[in-house]
Amino acid sequence: MNQRIFNFSSGPAVMPLPVLERAREEMLAIDGAGMSVMEMSHRSARFGEILENSEAGLRSLLAVPANYQILFIQGGASLQFSMVPMNLLAKGSSADYLITGAWGEKAIREAKLFGQVKEIYSSAAVRFSRVPQQDEVSLSADAAYVHYTSNETIDGVEFPYDLDGGGIPVVCDASSNILSKPIDINKFALIYAGAQKNIGPSGVAVVIIRDDLLERIPDGLATMFDYRSFAGNDSMPNTPNTWAIYLIGLVCDWLMEQGGLAGIAETNRRKAKVLYDAIDSSDGFYQGCADRNARSLMNVTFRLQNEDLENEFVSQSEAAGLDGLRGHRSVGGIRASIYNAFPEEGVHRLIDFMDGFAGKNV
Numbered sequence: 001m002n003q004r005i006f007n008f009s010s011g012p013a014v015m016p017l018p019v020l021e022r023a024r025e026e027m028l029a030i031d032g033a034g035m036s037v038m039e040m041s042h043r044s045a046r047f048g049e050i051l052e053n054s055e056a057g058l059r060s061l062l063a064v065p066a067n068y069q070i071l072f073i074q075g076g077a078s079l080q081f082s083m084v085p086m087n088l089l090a091k092g093s094s095a096d097y098l099i100t101g102a103w104g105e106k107a108i109r110e111a112k113l114f115g116q117v118k119e120i121y122s123s124a125a126v127r128f129s130r131v132p133q134q135d136e137v138s139l140s141a142d143a144a145y146v147h148y149t150s151n152e153t154i155d156g157v158e159f160p161y162d163l164d165g166g167g168i169p170v171v172c173d174a175s176s177n178i179l180s181k182p183i184d185i186n187k188f189a190l191i192y193a194g195a196q197k198n199i200g201p202s203g204v205a206v207v208i209i210r211d212d213l214l215e216r217i218p219d220g221l222a223t224m225f226d227y228r229s230f231a232g233n234d235s236m237p238n239t240p241n242t243w244a245i246y247l248i249g250l251v252c253d254w255l256m257e258q259g260g261l262a263g264i265a266e267t268n269r270r271k272a273k274v275l276y277d278a279i280d281s282s283d284g285f286y287q288g289c290a291d292r293n294a295r296s297l298m299n300v301t302f303r304l305q306n307e308d309l310e311n312e313f314v315s316q317s318e319a320a321g322l323d324g325l326r327g328h329r330s331v332g333g334i335r336a337s338i339y340n341a342f343p344e345e346g347v348h349r350l351i352d353f354m355d356g357f358a359g360k361n362v
């Protein structure tokens with residue numbers, strides 16, 4: 001029955017098998033409720049418990065302090081590209097953006113629709129292969145906030161540190177590395193992430209926002225674009241994505257069983273290390289795209305000598321049960337997304353495949 005293959009998709013991405021198994025068990029009727037979660041009123045006491053459990057799971061894993069709200073909002077991470085400036089970029093103020101890849105570019109493009117923004121760093125000239133050191137980041141003294149992307153999913157670069165805003169509120173798109181390692185939430189004013197990589201299925205974004213930011217929001221925003229509508233109504237100004245929220249709770253339970261974020265971080269480091277080692281020891285047959293000190297532990301990007309060889313690599317890997325290795329269409333190359341739920345065994349299978357492929361094609 002288990003015909004699962006190794007799924008390197010960048011998102012929606014592989015879910016932990018025990019989570020899927022438990023969801024299957026509870027699909028028709030969750031303990032005592034006599035119905036599936038997806039059939040249940042979002043206003044019911046039972047769903048209230050489910051939502052609370054998911055929020056508590058995230059709060060505990062990420063050690064989110066009491067002065068931060070955890071919100072579940074539809075519209076994906078992309079809606080946050082707009083909601084952040086709508087809520088936090090007051091008239092006459094300006095926000096700083098660090099651009100280290102394709103998603104940061106989208107975020108700033110969207111923010112420009114709502115107010116003044118400054119691109120204070122960009123690695124576009126080096127094809128998004130690096131991220132700045134903290135001391136290269138020079139923030140505007142009067143910035144309303146600074147926005148950065150902690151892991152660029154397409155380019156495969158990740159900040160190895162949490163950005164210090166030095167008093168300027170830090171807003172972070174952590175869509176593709178949230179829950180992959182412990183972070184210090186106190187360094188952030190707002191963190192957002194589409195769920196479909198490390199948190200759960202697509203269709204919901206998690207937003208973690210510090211209370212004082214809610215007080216800065218201008219009046220007059222449409223209800224569904226105003227963070228206060230979610231903060232003041234248990235994330236339910238309207239019908240939320242109940243099924244996704246339920247699954248998030250199961251993913252959190254699974255992560256606790258992996259030793260929490262410290263435990264999963266250790267596994268993630270090990271998985272990424274062996275894969276990068278395989279790239280580095282291939283005598284140039286495989287070439288990593290990112291600078292060594294900016295290498296993503298979640299999305300490992302590399303190239304072969306030419307596109308024909310890359311196409312051959314992808315088709316042969318698919319035949320070998322390794323799915324989703326083609327790089328994003330905008331950049332090409334190969335990308336192995338190895339999020340939390342991606343099994344270590346699959347990384348070793350990929351390395352064996354890479355060794356064999358290089359042996360036949362040098």
Ligand code: PMP
Nearest residue numbers: 076077078103153173175176194
């Ligand atoms: N930011 C990052 C870093 C992403 O990887 C993605 C999606 N892959 C997005 C934003 C956009 O997310 P969504 O599709 O949920 O809008």
